Every structure is written in structure tokens, then in C-alpha cells.
Amino acid sequence: MSPKRPTKTTKQRGYGAKHAALRKSWAPKVAMGNVICPRCGFAILPEAAWDLGHSDVDRSEWTGPEHARCNRRAGQRKGAAARRQGRPTDVERWRQIARDPRYQDDPSAKIFHGPPWSSWSSSEEPTMRWSQAWFPWRDELR
Numbered sequence: 465m466s467p468k469r470p471t472k473t474t475k476q477r478g479y480g481a482k483h484a485a486l487r488k489s490w491a492p493k494v495a496m497g498n499v500i501c502p503r504c505g506f507a508i509l510p511e512a513a514w515d516l517g518h519s520d521v522d523r524s525e526w527t528g529p530e531h532a533r534c535n536r537r538a539g540q541r542k543g544a545a546a547r548r549q550g551r552p553t554d555v556e557r558w559r560q561i562a563r564d565p566r567y568q569d570d571p572s573a574k575i576f577h578g579p580p581w582s583s584w585s586s587s588e589e590p591t592m593r594w595s596q597a598w599f600p601w602r603d604e605l606r
């Protein structure tokens with residue numbers, strides 16, 4: 465029997481590398497002031513802080529560079545709307561799922577659960593089952 469290597473770090477690196485590559489590919493365009501922030505409709509000035517944004521509807525769908533300020537504000541607005549309507553915010557919902565015994569990872573059986581973002585509305589199950597850790601989304605909640 466060979467000792468099991470933790471798959472988490474590899475995947476973590478993979479996710480980070482993909483994100484970094486995307487940022488790098490956008491950086492020259494942002495530096496030229498040619499990118500419009502989809503949140504506010506204004507150009508992202510070369511010196512402005514920017515984030516890679518995700519769609520509010522499907523978190524796995526990436527929308528492009530946005531002002532860091534606009535990105536954060538959108539998240540706050542979404543959380544505030546959820547609280548007003550008595551719904552759990554995304555982070556609260558993620559925490560519930562992360563603690564739920566039904567959705568615990570079992571690395572020895574190669575059972576992992578993906579982040580619960582995109583399957584909420586379309587499926588009974590709040591997470592997708594994976595054969596390997598995708599990225600350590602549980603760690604982000606702690």
C-alpha cells in the first residue's frame with residue numbers, strides 16, 4: 465500500500481493557478497483602461513483595484529474584471545436582500561451545508577462534495593459529488 469498524498473493542496477494550487485492565469489491575461493487590457501466594469505458601466509482605470517467577478521446567479525460562471533469596490537458592494541447587497549427576505553445568506557447556507565453530516569467528504573472512498581453554489585435551484589442536492597477535492601471551499605468559511 466502506498467501512502468496517500470493529500471489531493472487538496474494540488475487542487476488548491478490548480479484553482480489558484482487558473483485564477484492567476486485569468487488575471488494575467490486580463491491585466492494588459494485593464495492596464496490600457498479598455499475594460500468596462502459590468503457592475504457600474506464605468507471603465508476600470510489602470511490604477512484601480514479590480515477583481516475577477518462571478519455571476520450572481522451562477523457562481524461558477526465568471527463575468528470578467530470588475531472594480532474591487534463594485535464586486536464587494538454587489539456581495540453586500542445580495543446578503544442584505546437575503547436577510548430582508550428572511551432567507552439565509554450565501555455564506556450562512558454554505559456553513560450549514562459544510563456542517564451537514566450528509567455532505568461530509570470521505571477522501572478514503574474518493575467522495576468529495578463541491579461548493580454548493582450553482583446547483584441550488586436546479587437540484588435537490590445542494591452540492592455536486594466529485595471524485596476529488598475541487599478546491600477547499602470549506603476552509604474559506606472558517
Ligand SMILES: [Zn+2]
Pocket residue numbers: 501502503504505506530531534
Ligand atoms: Zn464598477
